Amino acid sequence: MTRLSHVKPGKKARIVHMGVKGPAGRRYREMGMVRGEIIRVIRVAPLGDPIEIELKGYHLSLRKEEAELIIVKVIG
Amino acid sequence: MHGKVRAIGAYSALIGIAYMVYGLIEILEWMIGTLQIPLSPSPDIFAGFILIIIGTILIYRIGSLLDMKYEGLSFLFVGLVLSAIIGIMYILIMGADALDALVVGEPWNFDPTTYNLPAIVLFILLLPGWLIVRDREGFGE
Amino acid sequence: MSRGGKTRMAKIALAGNPNVGKTVIFNELTGSRQHVGNWPGVTVEKKSGKYAYRGIEIEVIDLPGTYSLSPYSIDEKVARDYIVEEKPDAVVNIVDASNIERNLYLTVQLLEAGANVVVALNMMDEAESKGMKIDIGRLSDILKVPVVPMVAVKGKGIGEMKDAIYEEITRHKEHRHMAIGYGKDVEKAIVSLEEDVERCPTLRKYRKRWVAIKLLEEDREVIGKVKDAGCVHIVKKAENIKKELGKKLDDDLETYFADKRYEFVDDALSIVLVKGKRVWTFSDMLDKVLTHKIFGIPIFLAMMWAAFQFTFAVAVPFMDAIDIFFQWLGEVSIPALNSIWITDPAIHSLVSEGIIGGLGSVLIFLPNIFLLFFVLSLMEDSGYLSRAAFVMDRAMYKIGLQGKSFVPMLLGFGCNVPAIMATRTIEDRRDRLITILVNPLMSCSARLPVYILFAGAFFVGIEGSVIFSMYFMGILLAIVMAVLLRRFLFRGKPSPLIMEMPPYRMPTLKSSAIHMWEKGSMFLKKAGTIIFLGVVIIWFLSTYPGGPGSDIETSYVATIGHLVQPIFAPLGWDWKAAIALIFGFIAKEIVVGAYGTFYGISNADEESATLRGELHNTFTPVSAYAFMAFVLIYVPCLATIGTIKSETGSWKWTLFAVAYMVSLAYMVALVITTVGHLLGFA
Numbered sequence: 001m002t003r004l005s006h007v008k009p010g011k012k013a014r015i016v017h018m019g020v021k022g023p024a025g026r027r028y029r030e031m032g033m034v035r036g037e038i039i040r041v042i043r044v045a046p047l048g049d050p051i052e053i054e055l056k057g058y059h060l061s062l063r064k065e066e067a068e069l070i071i072v073k074v075i076g
Numbered sequence: 077m078h079g080k081v082r083a084i085g086a087y088s089a090l091i092g093i094a095y096m097v098y099g100l101i102e103i104l105e106w107m108i109g110t111l112q113i114p115l116s117p118s119p120d121i122f123a124g125f126i127l128i129i130i131g132t133i134l135i136y137r138i139g140s141l142l143d144m145k146y147e148g149l150s151f152l153f154v155g156l157v158l159s160a161i162i163g164i165m166y167i168l169i170m171g172a173d174a175l176d177a178l179v180v181g182e183p184w185n186f187d188p189t190t191y192n193l194p195a196i197v198l199f200i201l202l203l204p205g206w207l208i209v210r211d212r213e214g215f216g217e
Numbered sequence: 218m219s220r221g222g223k224t225r226m227a228k229i230a231l232a233g234n235p236n237v238g239k240t241v242i243f244n245e246l247t248g249s250r251q252h253v254g255n256w257p258g259v260t261v262e263k264k265s266g267k268y269a270y271r272g273i274e275i276e277v278i279d280l281p282g283t284y285s286l287s288p289y290s291i292d293e294k295v296a297r298d299y300i301v302e303e304k305p306d307a308v309v310n311i312v313d314a315s316n317i318e319r320n321l322y323l324t325v326q327l328l329e330a331g332a333n334v335v336v337a338l339n340m341m342d343e344a345e346s347k348g349m350k351i352d353i354g355r356l357s358d359i360l361k362v363p364v365v366p367m368v369a370v371k372g373k374g375i376g377e378m379k380d381a382i383y384e385e386i387t388r389h390k391e392h393r394h395m396a397i398g399y400g401k402d403v404e405k406a407i408v409s410l411e412e413d414v415e416r417c418p419t420l421r422k423y424r425k426r427w428v429a430i431k432l433l434e435e436d437r438e439v440i441g442k443v444k445d446a447g448c449v450h451i452v453k454k455a456e457n458i459k460k461e462l463g464k465k466l467d468d469d470l471e472t473y474f475a476d477k478r479y480e481f482v483d484d485a486l487s488i489v490l491v492k493g494k495r496v497w498t499f500s501d502m503l504d505k506v507l508t509h510k511i512f513g514i515p516i517f518l519a520m521m522w523a524a525f526q527f528t529f530a531v532a533v534p535f536m537d538a539i540d541i542f543f544q545w546l547g548e549v550s551i552p553a554l555n556s557i558w559i560t561d562p563a564i565h566s567l568v569s570e571g572i573i574g575g576l577g578s579v580l581i582f583l584p585n586i587f588l589l590f591f592v593l594s595l596m597e598d599s600g601y602l603s604r605a606a607f608v609m610d611r612a613m614y615k616i617g618l619q620g621k622s623f624v625p626m627l628l629g630f631g632c633n634v635p636a637i638m639a640t641r642t643i644e645d646r647r648d649r650l651i652t653i654l655v656n657p658l659m660s661c662s663a664r665l666p667v668y669i670l671f672a673g674a675f676f677v678g679i680e681g682s683v684i685f686s687m688y689f690m691g692i693l694l695a696i697v698m699a700v701l702l703r704r705f706l707f708r709g710k711p712s713p714l715i716m717e718m719p720p721y722r723m724p725t726l727k728s729s730a731i732h733m734w735e736k737g738s739m740f741l742k743k744a745g746t747i748i749f750l751g752v753v754i755i756w757f758l759s760t761y762p763g764g765p766g767s768d769i770e771t772s773y774v775a776t777i778g779h780l781v782q783p784i785f786a787p788l789g790w791d792w793k794a795a796i797a798l799i800f801g802f803i804a805k806e807i808v809v810g811a812y813g814t815f816y817g818i819s820n821a822d823e824e825s826a827t828l829r830g831e832l833h834n835t836f837t838p839v840s841a842y843a844f845m846a847f848v849l850i851y852v853p854c855l856a857t858i859g860t861i862k863s864e865t866g867s868w869k870w871t872l873f874a875v876a877y878m879v880s881l882a883y884m885v886a887l888v889i890t891t892v893g894h895l896l897g898f899a
């Protein structure tokens with residue numbers, strides 16, 4: 001288990017725990033970041049932050065600060 | 077398909093080099109003044125910089141393109157898109173200038189150095205590249 | 218169905234996520250019969266239109282694009298209130314078929330709220346090219362609503378949609394029973410709350426199951442509604458139930474509901490959707506390079522440069538045409554007034570110099586504003602705007618802003634009006650306010666003539682560097698102000714980034730043109746009043762008490778100039794400079810014209826050698842540089858002030874913006890003067 005911010009581009013991972021709280025946490029949930037969801041890290045922005053991920057067939061970007069709070073299990 | 081990709085790929089790399097050369101010339105002209113060079117490039121540092129970017133993108137992953145990989149195709153595709161945006165932009169600017177001459181009621185004096193002819197000509201010369209992007213047969217990871 | 222006389226009337230609403238082609242469908246349905254305004258009390262754009270179909274006059278409301286129906290952003294609140302309070306006859310839920318997994322979350326929420334949903338499954342072509350197969354009949358069975366496949370950009374499915382809408386609004390409204398099962402324990406709680414809701418008379422207009430679920434989700438809006446209805450006991454009961462359930466479920470209820478909704482969507486899609494193999498799409502190919510480690514930023518800068526190049530070059534013929542038009546209008550206005558027996562010279566002067574001349578000097582920038590909107594719309598519709606934000610977010614975050622602030626800041630170099638309107642893409646109000654407040658510091662194109670005039674007069678040989686230093690100073694001050702505002706007025710961090718990166722799409726000329734027209738005319742309507750008032754006031758002050766034709770040195774403006782001149786004395790400026798700055802409130806390029814008037818030089822422009830010579834009598838290089846800096850920083854123009862007012866919806870922030878910019882301008886000018894003198898410059 002690791003933090004989403006540590007997952008290398010190209011890797012897939014399953015969400016184990018959504019640690020983002022408050023309105024942002026709610027927004028992530030509505031965007032499909034729920035426990036058990038499988039996501040793929042696509043790339044890191046040129047300046048090192050934010051990151052782009054793929055889930056539910058679409059692309060989403062979020063900062064490492066929030067990705068840090070999302071616990072995932074890398075599955076290949 | 078592979079043969080076609082090879083031929084057109086090599087061709088667009090050549091155009092890429094032409095983009096870089098003209099980009100460098102435009103920056104040079106901006107620094108030291110207009111030179112007598114075919115296609116009368118504009119002495120414009122920003123335009124020169126953009127031509128260099130387009131050229132670099134066109135040749136950056138040429139090997140990968142010739143190996144029929146999507147990565148290489150991506151660079152060709154973006155090179156084509158940027159070339160089209162810049163080329164069309166200069167054509168529109170030329171049109172706007174001609175229109176302005178009409179509005180103000182003065183004759184339009186065509187000064188090639190303000191319209192960046194290299195950007196327009198190279199855009200047109202690069203058009204065959206779209207053939208590979210359109211077909212995209214035989215490409216893989 | 219609304220009542221009414223002969224023609225039958227109906228109301229429908231369009232709801233959907235952002236980037237699903239909602240606007241295209243709206244345009245296809247309503248054609249040119251559109252109206253753009255604001256939702257009451259908020260600065261969210263409200264678009265409505267009309268069309269007639271089989272004898273029914275149908276009013277279409279375009280709801281803001283939202284990912285969800287929870288009321289946590291203004292957009293969502295507006296959309297939800299409309300659906301549950303106004304109860305439109307049908308809600309057309311536009312779903313991006315290629316992104317159906319996430320899109321159906323909103324659908325589920327709409328159905329829960331009891332809306333009469335018709336699903337428009339748009340972008341079927343994209344879904345197909347991704348290899349997706351969707352069983353539309355079964356999807357319709359599961360959701361218990363009509364589902365119409367569409368490719369709206371190609372006009373496919375519009376006719377079928379109109380039919381489906383017609384069926385829906387003429388359908389006999391019995392309750393539809395689509396409901397997600399939330400598990401035994403929660404269902405029991407919902408049923409028990411439903412009974413209470415039913416007994417509360419004023420809540421009957423809402424679907425009772427929805428109210429019950431929202432109470433359990435602790436939705437503050439719905440809790441407020443229930444309390445207002447005088448049924449506080451239900452809220453209390455819900456709280457108790459929540460506590461019990463929380464223990465049993467080992468999860469907070471909000472997460473639980475979201476999970477269950479997605480579970481429902483996943484289950485439904487496991488039946489109706491066959492996913493394709495992962496293929497390289499054009500979008501993937503573009504992103505590979507456009508957000509590339511090395512090329513991402515250079516390409517972005519190149520695109521912005523091209524945007525400006527295009528805007529300003531293409532605007533020229535239109536600006537010249539406007540100029541010629543207003544000159545002609547000014548000339549013919551006096552004979553025209555005479556011909557209707559209005560011979561009062563005061564009115565002649567008001568009309569030809571005040572109104573026509575004043576408006577002309579502001580409206581000359583319309584082509585720039587319109588074209589910038591056009592370019593912005595191309596960037597937005599193509600999907601590139603979110604990539605730009607992605608690429609620049611890190612840098613902007615460092616100064617307390619966020620990625621989406623960057624494009625508005627850049628647009629500011631063209632014109633602050635579209636730049637400030639472009640901040641609408643920033644959802645967080647605080648992030649947006651900071652972006653608006655520092656935007657005028659980006660030196661817009663109208664300030665350039667002033668720099669050219671003064672740099673040419675006082676800094677021969679280094680004009681370029683001096684002018685560049687103005688732009689640089691603006692950027693520096695914007696960064697400093699952003700940091701300060703974040704530090705003192707908007708404490709905390711920028712809002713977390715949760716941004717969809719939609720697939721790239723070919724923007725259409727039609728939709729970009731419509732977008733440009735809407736935004737441009739909205740600016741005219743909104744800022745128009747303020748601009749009009751402004752030019753009339755300035756005309757009055759510069760014409761009276763002497764009346765038309767009198768010397769400007771005897772006017773109120775001159776009086777004011779002399780009055781405020783002592784304030785500017787430490788900066789070494791005379792009363793003419795003070796007046797020029799007052800005129801500059803209307804628009805910056807008037808500053809040059811005003812100087813021309815003072816020295817009696819007709820048709821003075823920024824290149825005029827005589828004007829430059831005259832300036833040497835009243836300015837030194839140091840005071841000229843200070844003056845240029847002041848022009849850079851203090852309020853850009855009336856149009857910008859009008860835009861700040863209409864975009865923030867608050868006079869308080871508008872006045873704050875004016876006040877801080879004027880004082881900052883004064884401070885900077887003072888520092889320049891002092892340091893200049895200390896260094897021994899004259």
